[in-house]
Amino acid sequence: MNSAIQVENLCKQYGEHQAVKGISFSVEQGSLFAFLGANGAGKSTTIEILCTLLKKSSGTVKINGYTLDESNDNAEIRKSIGVVFQQSLLDERLTVRENILHRGKTYGLSKTQLAENYQFVSTYLHLDDIEKRKYRTLSGGQKRRADIARALIHRPKILFLDEPTTGLDPQTRQFVWQAIKQLQLETNMTVFLTTHYMEEVTVAHQVIVLKEGEIVAEGTPDALKTNYAYDSMALVFHHNSEGIKWLEENNISYTEKQGIFSVRVESTLHALTLLKKAEPLIASFEVIKGTMDDVFLHIMAEGGAA
């Protein structure tokens, strides 16, 4: 595996409080990596360390082949990453274009390179309609596009995004998310993401779940679903009493809410077998696939096995 990020035994101590407790993981170059965890799990602390903004207490970190060394300014790492935090860093008084070009100049890009890169980010983030507007006049979604464009102007190899779509309406969230996915796919950029929206995690190549500073689960979304979520079937019977009798006779565990009986199934095929057996008793049914939401809730409630 060609790793964009390698983390070994990373620890962060704030006074007495150990926020990150010896975590190790690596992120494949060109992949979409999702970092999950409840509030206070240590996600921001980890991201800030990887982005050279916060000192680690111990452990080793390699970003794009460069070892993080807090005795110097880690200029190579900084040049090779782009970062979008929840709070914007753009100047409210400048236009979108001015903000982005200004940022590009701080990387020492030549005029030609800057123009080329601007065209590149503008295409992906659809800046045409907002580039001449002052940042303070933009809507939340437009600001987010500009924030991401600013983080990409030097064409970094890794883009770090800390909850990039939080607070956006569903349509804008989808737009921003599409742009991120397209960029990752077409440019082989590594994307390191934290999010609270589980549907976004479904397309990640790898997911890590952090709880109280430790990794409690990791794998592909499919593997996590297999381990921590299950499919279920909702049944409505013609007569509840007959349905209950049938479930009990067949030793099928169930829960019931307002006449809807929920049973766990191993697969869609298993659901079909049950349906065939109980067909005369059933008025309606629905097979419900396990989701990443279930995965997250399960791990948060019970912990996982890393």
Ligand SMILES: Nc1ncnc2c1ncn2[C@@H]1O[C@H](COP(=O)(O)OP(=O)(O)OP(=O)(O)O)[C@@H](O)[C@H]1O
């Ligand atoms: N500067 C600090 N000083 C002391 N404790 C801190 C500091 N920053 C964070 N913490 C604590 O470290 C733990 C991890 O915080 P962190 O912000 O990394 O979590 P998070 O997973 O990003 O949470 P959220 O989803 O709420 O952003 C929390 O218990 C937090 O209170």
